[in-house]
Amino acid sequence: MNRIEQHHLIPTTKYEIILDSVRRFLRRGAINPISKIVNKMHPADIARLISEVEKKDRFIIFELIQDVKIKASTIIEIEEKAMMEMLNEMPFDEVVAILHEIPSDKAADIIGKMPEDKAKELLNMMKTEDSKEVKGLLKYEEETAGGIMIPQFFALSENTTVQQAIKALQKAKEVEMVFYIYVTDDKGRLVGVISLRQLLLVPPRKLLKDIMVKEVISVATDMDQEEVARKVARYNILAIPVVDKENKLVGIITVDDIIDVIKDEATEDIYKMAGLNIDEHALDPTFSSIRRRLPWLYINLLTAILAASVVGLFTNTIQTVAILAAYMPIVAGMGGNAATQTLTVIIRGIALGELTLSNTMKALLKESVVGLTNGIATGVAMALIAYLWNGNYMLGIAVGLAMIINMFVAGLTGTLIPVILRAFKIDPAVASSVLVTTFTDVTGFFSFLGIATLLIRHIAV
Amino acid sequence: MNRIEQHHLIPTTKYEIILDSVRRFLRRGAINPISKIVNKMHPADIARLISEVEKKDRFIIFELIQDVKIKASTIIEIEEKAMMEMLNEMPFDEVVAILHEIPSDKAADIIGKMPEDKAKELLNMMKTEDSKEVKGLLKYEEETAGGIMIPQFFALSENTTVQQAIKALQKAKEVEMVFYIYVTDDKGRLVGVISLRQLLLVPPRKLLKDIMVKEVISVATDMDQEEVARKVARYNILAIPVVDKENKLVGIITVDDIIDVIKDEATEDIYKMAGLNIDEHALDPTFSSIRRRLPWLYINLLTAILAASVVGLFTNTIQTVAILAAYMPIVAGMGGNAATQTLTVIIRGIALGELTLSNTMKALLKESVVGLTNGIATGVAMALIAYLWNGNYMLGIAVGLAMIINMFVAGLTGTLIPVILRAFKIDPAVASSVLVTTFTDVTGFFSFLGIATLLIRHIAV
Numbered sequence: 001m002n003r004i005e006q007h008h009l010i011p012t013t014k015y016e017i018i019l020d021s022v023r024r025f026l027r028r029g030a031i032n033p034i035s036k037i038v039n040k041m042h043p044a045d046i047a048r049l050i051s052e053v054e055k056k057d058r059f060i061i062f063e064l065i066q067d068v069k070i071k072a073s074t075i076i077e078i079e080e081k082a083m084m085e086m087l088n089e090m091p092f093d094e095v096v097a098i099l100h101e102i103p104s105d106k107a108a109d110i111i112g113k114m115p116e117d118k119a120k121e122l123l124n125m126m127k128t129e130d131s132k133e134v135k136g137l138l139k140y141e142e143e144t145a146g147g148i149m150i151p152q153f154f155a156l157s158e159n160t161t162v163q164q165a166i167k168a169l170q171k172a173k174e175v176e177m178v179f180y181i182y183v184t185d186d187k188g189r190l191v192g193v194i195s196l197r198q199l200l201l202v203p204p205r206k207l208l209k210d211i212m213v214k215e216v217i218s219v220a221t222d223m224d225q226e227e228v229a230r231k232v233a234r235y236n237i238l239a240i241p242v243v244d245k246e247n248k249l250v251g252i253i254t255v256d257d258i259i260d261v262i263k264d265e266a267t268e269d270i271y272k273m274a275g276l277n278i279d280e281h282a283l284d285p286t287f288s289s290i291r292r293r294l295p296w297l298y299i300n301l302l303t304a305i306l307a308a309s310v311v312g313l314f315t316n317t318i319q320t321v322a323i324l325a326a327y328m329p330i331v332a333g334m335g336g337n338a339a340t341q342t343l344t345v346i347i348r349g350i351a352l353g354e355l356t357l358s359n360t361m362k363a364l365l366k367e368s369v370v371g372l373t374n375g376i377a378t379g380v381a382m383a384l385i386a387y388l389w390n391g392n393y394m395l396g397i398a399v400g401l402a403m404i405i406n407m408f409v410a411g412l413t414g415t416l417i418p419v420i421l422r423a424f425k426i427d428p429a430v431a432s433s434v435l436v437t438t439f440t441d442v443t444g445f446f447s448f449l450g451i452a453t454l455l456i457r458h459i460a461v
Numbered sequence: 462m463n464r465i466e467q468h469h470l471i472p473t474t475k476y477e478i479i480l481d482s483v484r485r486f487l488r489r490g491a492i493n494p495i496s497k498i499v500n501k502m503h504p505a506d507i508a509r510l511i512s513e514v515e516k517k518d519r520f521i522i523f524e525l526i527q528d529v530k531i532k533a534s535t536i537i538e539i540e541e542k543a544m545m546e547m548l549n550e551m552p553f554d555e556v557v558a559i560l561h562e563i564p565s566d567k568a569a570d571i572i573g574k575m576p577e578d579k580a581k582e583l584l585n586m587m588k589t590e591d592s593k594e595v596k597g598l599l600k601y602e603e604e605t606a607g608g609i610m611i612p613q614f615f616a617l618s619e620n621t622t623v624q625q626a627i628k629a630l631q632k633a634k635e636v637e638m639v640f641y642i643y644v645t646d647d648k649g650r651l652v653g654v655i656s657l658r659q660l661l662l663v664p665p666r667k668l669l670k671d672i673m674v675k676e677v678i679s680v681a682t683d684m685d686q687e688e689v690a691r692k693v694a695r696y697n698i699l700a701i702p703v704v705d706k707e708n709k710l711v712g713i714i715t716v717d718d719i720i721d722v723i724k725d726e727a728t729e730d731i732y733k734m735a736g737l738n739i740d741e742h743a744l745d746p747t748f749s750s751i752r753r754r755l756p757w758l759y760i761n762l763l764t765a766i767l768a769a770s771v772v773g774l775f776t777n778t779i780q781t782v783a784i785l786a787a788y789m790p791i792v793a794g795m796g797g798n799a800a801t802q803t804l805t806v807i808i809r810g811i812a813l814g815e816l817t818l819s820n821t822m823k824a825l826l827k828e829s830v831v832g833l834t835n836g837i838a839t840g841v842a843m844a845l846i847a848y849l850w851n852g853n854y855m856l857g858i859a860v861g862l863a864m865i866i867n868m869f870v871a872g873l874t875g876t877l878i879p880v881i882l883r884a885f886k887i888d889p890a891v892a893s894s895v896l897v898t899t900f901t902d903v904t905g906f907f908s909f910l911g912i913a914t915l916l917i918r919h920i921a922v
Contacts (some may be wrong), residue, residue: 052820256716264732293835304790363744373747381762382762385766
């Protein structure tokens, strides 16, 4: 990542130069040159520009876009929160015009996020055809195949000829991205698939049912979007058909939406482990970040107090040998580091589908051995350092032994806790890290101060 | 993630049933039924099966695949380490047969990972045409556009007619996935692009140069793969052309390879923050995990000792009031938690391209305010708890004040350190967390024990 980021530091890229100029023109109130710039840009770039200028300037730029299609493509590329803010400030007829131009899965997302009465009114104002599609999509949960699919797809009956298929394809203007032609039987059930290119390679008289691939990879409407993404990635396909319970084709999911899912889910895992809300971005308003992060910090404060109360049991020991207070956080901290390594591997293994019931025991055994071995490796080093530092080999033994115990516990709980949480259908990425760290803190303090108390006559000199 | 994982817990899915049966047949040495199962499976599923059976059984399954094309598609879907192990055990002519069947970017990856003499011999044994392509690709660095592109693409001269283009398309068998037809001038420079479907919609006599889109989104051979992925995701395209310094078309990158990049880079960020090696998987051999994680643990041990030495400065204070030792890790730990939240947001912001030079100051200001405010919110709570717990309000003031200071420092260093590292072209995901934690540990211990020392007459009762 290091190499590619450089260009963000100095505004030498084309985009940064544009951003700079637009900002300068905005300050001067020079609208004409901005209009010229904006109307030459790709919607994705205009969206980026809009997210990076000041809030009050967003609409100035947006309203300069002349083509309503570009307007629509731009707004859906803007980050969700800003997009909804803008849509909520727009006049109703402009929102409706935009909703007509965007894919219906996106329209359903937007309407699903609006206040109920506003959503109703917008649906009433939309063309019947479009609003029907959107209403159909609103039935499905947001993070499922049904929630991310587009209900427009290109499907033909199995008795169509290749020639007819090509004609139909030339006529179909509504469907934006055709990669595959799905083939259905007389009841609308998905029975086959043909790629666009294959169609060019076979005699025009052939029937689709004779040339189609019959083993179609499809997903059910209620499949979680993360599993859909996994399937698309595994089979290297560009679009996956979505079927209902009777195997009737109801929509397709294209690879560009899959990319968004994969990006979001990866961020989700990193974020959850740090106790962050999925929607938080580096440049969000300060107050919303404060409010969102605080609950996690309070939970951590409680667990920290729990761990600290263990230390409270040993005040006599600490009073006798105050230097123990310096070693204590080392033991707890190293346990925490080892636990984070184990946790990350296990949580990622679960997310990537590598960890199954059958191999969990194997992972548990492995992580315990890793924890124990790395505990010995670092514990012995620490014991030596403690001996050299304080000239007290019993102190060295206490700290080394406690580290070995704690890092073994780290491997054990780092594997067990996410697996158990998953079995109880609790998302392991959210709750694991705070639980595991509490374990390693408590174990670290208890084992180290406990051993030190037992050896106190040899340690206190 | 919770919902979709369920099915991994009980073997009720089709795949788990297959895995179970295959294992049973393997134990009985019943090869025929396995062969029947395997030859009906999708290569991606066979690859998964091979990674989940015992090492000794891998080849039994692999050699049952009858079609060499399926064999080739299977082997490249296997996780890298296992794939290389298998390829290194295979006879040379089988490896060559496989190399001929896979995309040349994958072939180049594989050959690049083999011992040099073996790589040379394999290149000699390959068909000249194929080995030329592979040699061409070996020039590029692995994680750049050049390293992940396929040198086969479908390009036509700008003076071709639509009719000629369709004919050419029907003949082109080598090119696996055609979504776009790239248009070049007489010097091979990329000048336009047309989608396959557009081709069906225009009169057959038209020249490509009259119907092509002239603004082609392309990348240079040396662009980092993460930036390529960002570009493909931003513009929602299915394949991106790769050009050399003279704008000559040299290859394309398809969206399925982009998905792999996005998946890998996301894992990379999570892993780096925990000090893990990118290639580590939940079920890797124990010894390799031990060896890979140990360096990070040693680095953390050193920084923990550094922080502990701060505690060593205050042994007199601790000897006087031993309960301080219990509060100390709370102050340090809460700083660590707040820092991790800031760090994660900043590192992700850098990775997603949201943080640029122009808005870094804004992020810094924001994170400082968030740190300070959350420090006050949790610090005041902790001060009250300390007062209630030990009945000593001066102790409460010391711990509360130290927490406020430390969480402010957490927000500050959590933003500054990754940004500074990036400016020095050091990957912020790798080094930030250990540096930031050291800061919050040192600040936590120093501020708390320092304040306690100043107030010692009021705290010691």
